[in-house]
Amino acid sequence: xxxxxxxxxxxxxxxxxxxxxxxxxxxxxxxxxxxxxxxxxxxxxxxxxxxxxxxxxxxxxxxxxxxxxxxxxxxxxxxxxxxxxxxxxxxxxxxxxxxxxxxxxxxxxxxxxxxxxxxxxxxxxxxxxxxxxxxxxxxxxxxxxxxxxxxxxxxxxxxxxxxxxxxxxxxxxxxxxxxxxxxxxxx
Numbered sequence: 628x629x630x631x632x633x634x635x636x637x638x639x640x641x642x643x644x645x646x647x648x649x650x651x652x653x654x655x656x657x658x659x660x661x662x663x664x665x666x667x668x669x670x671x672x673x674x675x676x677x678x679x680x681x682x683x684x685x686x687x688x689x690x691x692x693x694x695x696x697x698x699x700x701x702x703x704x705x706x707x708x709x710x711x712x713x714x715x716x717x718x719x720x721x722x723x724x725x726x727x728x729x730x731x732x733x734x735x736x737x738x739x740x741x742x743x744x745x746x747x748x749x750x751x752x753x754x755x756x757x758x759x760x761x762x763x764x765x766x767x768x769x770x771x772x773x774x775x776x777x778x779x780x781x782x783x784x785x786x787x788x789x790x791x792x793x794x795x796x797x798x799x800x801x802x803x804x805x806x807x808x809x810x811x812x813x814x
Contacts, residue, residue, distance in 0.1 A: 682708065719770035721750060726781075727764045727794035733783070739767060742793055745781045747771035766798075 662669045688706040702720070704710070724746055726739070733742065736752070743749040746769050753766035771777070781793045 719747065719772045721768050721770050722747075723753075723766055723798050724769050725764060725766050725796040725798060727796065728791075729763050729765060729793055730785075730791055731763065734763070734765065739765060742781055742783060743767045743769050746777065746795065747775060 660671070663672045664670075665672065685706045689703045690706050690710055692702045692704075692712055724743060726742060729739070729742070733739065739752070740749045748770040750768040750770055753768075777797060778795055781795055783791050783793055785791060
């Protein structure tokens, strides 16, 4: 069907084009309120009743924000008055990182801090298990910056002669295992 045949022609319908195409009500529930002068500036002055009424539907809402252009991650936060999008240009983003095959001698807050510092700034260990999961794995919350490299393995030198490889998983995003860069690609 052609678009032109979907829109009635002639004067048989007095609705506007947007009303015909999108079902916009003939009389939108909008009204004009004259701005006022406040301290020499023209401003919109909202009565408290309008502010309270407009905020009511959002009180129990979650606000979601995708970070980056691809598949991950999605950040959910409770709605609050004045909520703004999180900008990774100004601060980092906390994520959970799972370390696997960690030698037992490194399963301490100090050892894990060194290892996870490769990914970002360590924040805390997973609460449920005191931070330590299975004998050689642990989940740690880390703050990463935009465009952070997310490795699938971290090479750790135990002195000059011994190297161990720590596997890294990102529970929030399977694609990160392939050294994905978080955020838009730089040109």
